[in-house]
Amino acid sequence: MTRLVIDNLNFSYDDTDAARNICLSVDKGEFVGLIGPNGSGKSTVLKNLYRALKPDSGKVSLDGDDLFFLSHKAAALKLGVVGQENDVPFDFLVEEIVAMGRSPHKKLFDIDNEHDKYIVHHALEHLGMANMAKRNYLHISGGEKQRVLIARVIAQECDFLLLDEPTNHLDISYQLQIFDFVKRLGVTALSAIHDLNMAALYCDRIFVLKAGEIVLQGKPEEVLTPENILNVYGVRCDTRIHPITGKPAITFLPSGKL
Amino acid sequence: MSKSNLPRGAFNRANPNMPVIIVLLLIIAVISLLLCVGLGPVTVTPGNVAKILLSRIPAVGSAIPRSWERLDENIVLGLRLPRVCLGLIVGASLAVTGVTMQALVRNQLADPFILGVSSGAAATATLGMLFGVFAFFGEYSLSISAFIGSAVTIIFVYTISRVRGRVNISQLLLSGVAISMIMDGVTRIITLSAPNALGLHNAAFWMSGSLAGAKWGYLTLPLAVLLICMAVLMINYRGLNLLLLGDESAGALGINAGRLQKLLVLVGSLMAGVTIAVSGTIGFVGLMVPHFTRLLVGGDHRRVLPISALLGGILVVWVDVAARMLLAPEEMPVGILTAIIGGPLFIFLLKRGSRDKKGW
Numbered sequence: 001m002t003r004l005v006i007d008n009l010n011f012s013y014d015d016t017d018a019a020r021n022i023c024l025s026v027d028k029g030e031f032v033g034l035i036g037p038n039g040s041g042k043s044t045v046l047k048n049l050y051r052a053l054k055p056d057s058g059k060v061s062l063d064g065d066d067l068f069f070l071s072h073k074a075a076a077l078k079l080g081v082v083g084q085e086n087d088v089p090f091d092f093l094v095e096e097i098v099a100m101g102r103s104p105h106k107k108l109f110d111i112d113n114e115h116d117k118y119i120v121h122h123a124l125e126h127l128g129m130a131n132m133a134k135r136n137y138l139h140i141s142g143g144e145k146q147r148v149l150i151a152r153v154i155a156q157e158c159d160f161l162l163l164d165e166p167t168n169h170l171d172i173s174y175q176l177q178i179f180d181f182v183k184r185l186g187v188t189a190l191s192a193i194h195d196l197n198m199a200a201l202y203c204d205r206i207f208v209l210k211a212g213e214i215v216l217q218g219k220p221e222e223v224l225t226p227e228n229i230l231n232v233y234g235v236r237c238d239t240r241i242h243p244i245t246g247k248p249a250i251t252f253l254p255s256g257k258l
Numbered sequence: 259m260s261k262s263n264l265p266r267g268a269f270n271r272a273n274p275n276m277p278v279i280i281v282l283l284l285i286i287a288v289i290s291l292l293l294c295v296g297l298g299p300v301t302v303t304p305g306n307v308a309k310i311l312l313s314r315i316p317a318v319g320s321a322i323p324r325s326w327e328r329l330d331e332n333i334v335l336g337l338r339l340p341r342v343c344l345g346l347i348v349g350a351s352l353a354v355t356g357v358t359m360q361a362l363v364r365n366q367l368a369d370p371f372i373l374g375v376s377s378g379a380a381a382t383a384t385l386g387m388l389f390g391v392f393a394f395f396g397e398y399s400l401s402i403s404a405f406i407g408s409a410v411t412i413i414f415v416y417t418i419s420r421v422r423g424r425v426n427i428s429q430l431l432l433s434g435v436a437i438s439m440i441m442d443g444v445t446r447i448i449t450l451s452a453p454n455a456l457g458l459h460n461a462a463f464w465m466s467g468s469l470a471g472a473k474w475g476y477l478t479l480p481l482a483v484l485l486i487c488m489a490v491l492m493i494n495y496r497g498l499n500l501l502l503l504g505d506e507s508a509g510a511l512g513i514n515a516g517r518l519q520k521l522l523v524l525v526g527s528l529m530a531g532v533t534i535a536v537s538g539t540i541g542f543v544g545l546m547v548p549h550f551t552r553l554l555v556g557g558d559h560r561r562v563l564p565i566s567a568l569l570g571g572i573l574v575v576w577v578d579v580a581a582r583m584l585l586a587p588e589e590m591p592v593g594i595l596t597a598i599i600g601g602p603l604f605i606f607l608l609k610r611g612s613r614d615k616k617g618w
Contacts, residue, residue: 052423052506076512085504089365091557092502093272100503103496104512111560134272156511 001028003160003188004049009058011048018044020212022058026190031183033199033220034192036209037233042192043084045209046164049190050081062160076104080153082166086145088137094148095120095133101155116155123154126181142169150178154185163191167198200224200248208232224248274555283568287346290572294345294579295338299586302330302338310334341472344480344536345578346571348469349543351484351533353551353570356544357562358491358526361498362519363416363425366549367607370530371541371597372431373415374438375408379527379534380464381441382407384448401479405531411437412527423505467538467593469578476536483532484567487525491563494518498559540593542600543570549603 002025009022019041026032034042047053049060049067060067062078080101088097101123102116124130127147132140137148146169153161161182167175175195179202182189193199199206200220208216208223210232216223221241229237235252242249292311296302302310306326313322314335352370359368359375370376386403415437419430445464491498497518500508505515547570548562555561574592577599581592 073512081510091552
């Protein structure tokens with residue numbers, strides 16, 4: 001079943017095209033990756049989906065509904081976002097930040113009840129952060145902040161996640177933990193991913209962006225070939241299917257050697 | 259700030275006991291009212307103040323023996339009580355305006371005075387007063403003209419300081435300074451070119467703020483506006499919290515950020531306008547009070563809004579007492595005192611902000 005369909009999406013910042021003729025679809029339960037060099041438009045595409053940016057043209061439908069006609073609240077019940085914006089210049093506890101994920105479920109005069117508290121606690125526990133619930137969000141590390149935001153999107157309880165490089169600034173153990181976690185949730189996800197090996201490990205399908213356009217798409221082993229990577233990123237590498245993971249493993253080659 | 263030295267008890271940052279805190283602050287507010295009504299060039303004892311006040315309550319009034327001077331009664335009921343009540347309302351409004359503007363620009367340094375909103379309100383209010391520009395609004399023309407000034411200034415400062423969808427803090431502070439200078443200049447020109455003496459409402463009043471000359475009639479509109487705005491803000495407390503995460507995150511969590519921000523501009527300028535129309539510019543209350551409130555109960559607006567209102571009222575009432583006692587029988591404008599207290603805190607926050615790189 002197809003959940004998200006992007007049809008011919010275009011977006012430009014002032015004069016420069018940042019996303020051109022983007023067409024992609026995500027099926028139920030799939031983990032789809034968006035890769036590409038810096039500035040290729042990965043974030044731009046995602047921001048158009050969660051309405052931080054307004055597309056110049058194009059249609060996006062989620063479960064058959066036109067996404068841009070849904071209210072913010074209705075969209076937030078289906079679509080959870082982990083963006084790159086993670087600084088909060090105000091005094092909040094970790095658990096308060098996570099509890100904000102409950103907002104779309106709340107009516108005007110509702111206050112947080114036991115059920116919400118349970119979900120918040122549960123989400124923090126899943127990320128191994130239950131002991132940090134009462135810590136001040138201002139004073140935790142960047143990696144911890146990122147995990148808090150993942151906990152928040154879990155508390156939001158939606159079954160479609162948009163992730164904008166969710167493992168930036170994280171130690172390798174947390175990178176693996178977060179992707180493992182999203183996979184285990186069994187949700188549908190569309191994620192911008194910086195690290196090609198991570199993309200190879202976790203994505204069911206990959207779309208490659210270059211200068212605002214989708215230039216390649218397919219399974220990781222089809223997309224992540226040395227020729228494609230040279231074309232898109234301009235670096236030489238060697239890829240082979242790793243015997244344990246069964247996924248492509250990419251080794252980049254320094255320019256001096258070979 | 260480590261976790262271990264958080265205050266315990268009701269004012270426990272991690273788990274504040276809201277009913278206890280609110281009752282405590284209400285009691286402090288009532289005690290402040292009784293004390294402050296008595297304090298001034300002519301002192302009335304708190305006991306007499308309480309008796310005079312009780313004697314005006316229909317049911318119990320007749321049971322109170324009259325043991326006070328006629329003069330005391332006149333001072334308490336005619337001069338001091340409206341002044342103290344106005345102080346409570348003005349303080350609460352300014353503090354809540356500060357909270358509103360901080361959510362709008364996503365920075366703790368926002369305050370109606372610092373962002374030039376007070377000056378804008380003062381300029382249009384003087385204009386309205388002198389030339390009757392807004393006379394067609396009738397009784398409330400002064401408040402409405404001040405509201406127009408504050409709304410225009412907020413929108414202006416906000417638009418200037420928004421760079422690529424984010425409020426740039428140095429642009430915000432600098433444009434606030436520039437606009438308040440322009441507006442203060444306008445106010446001065448208007449008052450200097452005034453054909454008649456403006457009585458109490460002269461340039462000095464607008465620029466340094468005072469609660470002297472408060473009348474019962476001054477209280478109605480600011481109180482009504484405070485209650486309505488407070489209700490609107492409390493209903494939207496989740497939205498206010500989410501705005502602090504940034505527009506994008508707020509949108510992703512189901513808030514129409516643009517619409518909420520417009521609402522905040524309206525609410526903030528309404529409160530700033532009607533408050534400034536009756537009290538002139540009293541600076542830094544909107545900066546100091548939310549800051550200390552957050553230290554006590556954290557950043558959640560469901561707690562910050564009511565606590566700020568109560569603390570703001572109490573603060574302004576006491577600073578006003580100081581204003582009329584320190585140089586007695588001369589009166590100091592209360593705005594000068596809040597500036598002397600609040601200015602250093604502003605500098606401290608500014609330094610801390612640039613050191614931690616948090617919130618910048």
